[in-house]
Amino acid sequence: MAENIQNSSDLKQTVGYYLYDCLKREGITEILGVPGDYNFSLLDILEKYEGINFINCHNELNAGYAADAYGRVKEIGALITTFGVGELSACNAIAGSYSENVPVIHIVGGPKTKVQQQHKPMHHTLLNGDFDVFRKVYANLTEYTATITAENAVFEINTAIQKAKETKKPVYLLIPDDVATQTIMSRDISLEKKQTDQSSLQAALQHIDKMIEKAQSPVLLSGVYVSRYSLQAQVQQLVDKVNLPVATMMMGKGSFDESHKNFIGLYAGDLGSKEIQNTVEASDCILAIGTIWSDHNTGAFTAKLNPLNIIEIQPYSVKVGMSVYENILIQDMLKELLTKINKRVDYVKTAASFYSDDNISLDEDVSSKYYYSRFQKMLKEGDILIADTGTLGFGIAQLRLPKGATYISQSGWGSIGYGTPAAFGTCLAAKNRRVILFVGDGSNQMTVQEISSMLHNNCKPIIFLINNKEYTIEKYLNVAEKNTHYNDLPSWDYSKLTTAFGGDSFTAKVYTNRELDEAIKKAEVQCNERLCLIEIFAPQMDAPPIVHKMTKVLQQMQK
Numbered sequence: 001m002a003e004n005i006q007n008s009s010d011l012k013q014t015v016g017y018y019l020y021d022c023l024k025r026e027g028i029t030e031i032l033g034v035p036g037d038y039n040f041s042l043l044d045i046l047e048k049y050e051g052i053n054f055i056n057c058h059n060e061l062n063a064g065y066a067a068d069a070y071g072r073v074k075e076i077g078a079l080i081t082t083f084g085v086g087e088l089s090a091c092n093a094i095a096g097s098y099s100e101n102v103p104v105i106h107i108v109g110g111p112k113t114k115v116q117q118q119h120k121p122m123h124h125t126l127l128n129g130d131f132d133v134f135r136k137v138y139a140n141l142t143e144y145t146a147t148i149t150a151e152n153a154v155f156e157i158n159t160a161i162q163k164a165k166e167t168k169k170p171v172y173l174l175i176p177d178d179v180a181t182q183t184i185m186s187r188d189i190s191l192e193k194k195q196t197d198q199s200s201l202q203a204a205l206q207h208i209d210k211m212i213e214k215a216q217s218p219v220l221l222s223g224v225y226v227s228r229y230s231l232q233a234q235v236q237q238l239v240d241k242v243n244l245p246v247a248t249m250m251m252g253k254g255s256f257d258e259s260h261k262n263f264i265g266l267y268a269g270d271l272g273s274k275e276i277q278n279t280v281e282a283s284d285c286i287l288a289i290g291t292i293w294s295d296h297n298t299g300a301f302t303a304k305l306n307p308l309n310i311i312e313i314q315p316y317s318v319k320v321g322m323s324v325y326e327n328i329l330i331q332d333m334l335k336e337l338l339t340k341i342n343k344r345v346d347y348v349k350t351a352a353s354f355y356s357d358d359n360i361s362l363d364e365d366v367s368s369k370y371y372y373s374r375f376q377k378m379l380k381e382g383d384i385l386i387a388d389t390g391t392l393g394f395g396i397a398q399l400r401l402p403k404g405a406t407y408i409s410q411s412g413w414g415s416i417g418y419g420t421p422a423a424f425g426t427c428l429a430a431k432n433r434r435v436i437l438f439v440g441d442g443s444n445q446m447t448v449q450e451i452s453s454m455l456h457n458n459c460k461p462i463i464f465l466i467n468n469k470e471y472t473i474e475k476y477l478n479v480a481e482k483n484t485h486y487n488d489l490p491s492w493d494y495s496k497l498t499t500a501f502g503g504d505s506f507t508a509k510v511y512t513n514r515e516l517d518e519a520i521k522k523a524e525v526q527c528n529e530r531l532c533l534i535e536i537f538a539p540q541m542d543a544p545p546i547v548h549k550m551t552k553v554l555q556q557m558q559k
Helices: 013-025 035-049 059-075 084-090 091-100 113-117 131-138 151-169 198-214 224-229 231-242 274-281 331-340 368-378 391-396 419-429 441-447 449-456 470-476 494-500 513-526 545-555
Strands: 002-006 029-032 053-056 077-082 104-110 144-147 171-176 188-192 220-222 247-249 262-265 285-287 310-313 317-320 321-326 382-388 406-408 435-440 463-468 505-510 531-537
Touching: 013 035, 013 151, 013 171, 029 059, 029 419, 035 053, 035 077, 035 104, 035 463, 059 077, 059 084, 059 091, 059 406, 059 419, 059 441, 059 449, 077 084, 084 091, 084 104, 084 131, 091 104, 091 131, 091 513, 104 151, 131 144, 131 171, 131 545, 144 151, 144 419, 151 171, 198 285, 198 310, 198 317, 198 321, 198 331, 220 231, 220 274, 224 231, 247 274, 262 274, 310 331, 310 435, 368 513, 382 391, 382 419, 391 435, 391 470, 391 545, 419 435, 419 441, 435 441, 441 463, 449 494, 449 531, 470 545, 494 505, 494 531, 505 513, 513 531
Parallel strands: 029 053, 029 077, 077 104, 104 171, 144 171, 220 247, 220 285, 247 262, 285 310, 382 406, 382 435, 435 463, 463 531, 505 531
Antiparallel strands: 002 188, 310 317, 317 321
């Protein structure tokens, strides 16, 4: 199917203005980034442009993380960097967006066209006259790359945005400094959109119907693509119609309403709850929608699932047992499945919350034995939770989210330091929702500058910072050697950092369970007015049960 796109009737429109018009149509109201001399023209235009604000970050890596989280909340994000030094700093973040299926439009301001054509040895280059080398790098990290000219701007900008939306992957646009201010060449274009092969769809439906009809204990696994393609409502309709029990895996957390009566919890192979593991692995029909079978998602590949019992619905294909049906859009598959399937199963079991603080004294020193259950109690409908990579990423994944909550974590790419800038991007994307960040001291030290950005932009998250002076998760991952010091951290006074960053904040230092309880009560009030930072002084090697299980699995693998 072709989509006809016309540019503005204003023939004086520049490439920069046209780009921002296209991004504005997608609902983007903020573009994150860092200024550099090659993107000045783009930023000069953006400063005068109505409807999109440029948000300055402290480095390009942080800006990329923030744009990624922004894209998760608003379904698409945008990032501006300068050529070479800026774009390479953002590589890790963009690679994460690719791995995690987040559409981010990465705009790079480049040297002027004439300079590139003459292959001059310019600053921010390798001084070898090659101006295409960094685009080639990004060709491996993005779904689409293009170097923009006044002549191709209409086609390439719209193609890139469509690719990002269709694939849920980042794209890359290089715009030379002089091109940003040039008048676009007016043209009508027709972009082909992916379509479902109807014969393939009908064959898959018949196969699925037979498999579900025979099933005695079907279960549904809701995956990351359910969130990325905004299919939560359709999945819930299917669950309600068939009365299916539902579990999610690490990357799919938040893709299904965890307050729903049919939600049983997190499935993580041998690392998670045995009850949930037994329910999923004993199923004779697993309807896996948008699930990725990665190591982190399958409990270090300890998931014991019979492939013959799996119906796997992915963005562009369906696999039923060992049969593969190509060219089927996930949206079309779910729509037809809702009309085709008539089976209803008996299911009454409900899942309890994973964490409990029974028999724990408030006067005890604070640790994960208490703070996860306390986090569970404070959650409200509509909250956005960000869990950084590390022990918190594992522990927070087993909280039960309230209705309307959003969960953000880099469970696939797993870059330590993602959380703090991601919380900043989330605050920009969801100004009227409560944002809660769970971050370790090691992660926070990598990207702590964006707390300054939060304060400067009047963001009001609640930040729980676990201070135990180490990269705890790394010590657990290194099962071969425990007596090392390279994962130790210098001691920071995080409360004083917010003062140094010049913002108004509420801070608390917590050493006991009672102090945590009191700090949370105060933060729940204070977060209406200011950023809140609660520093939790936990013991070294403090970690939730799932991390201890992971270590045992890794130890067994090394035998």
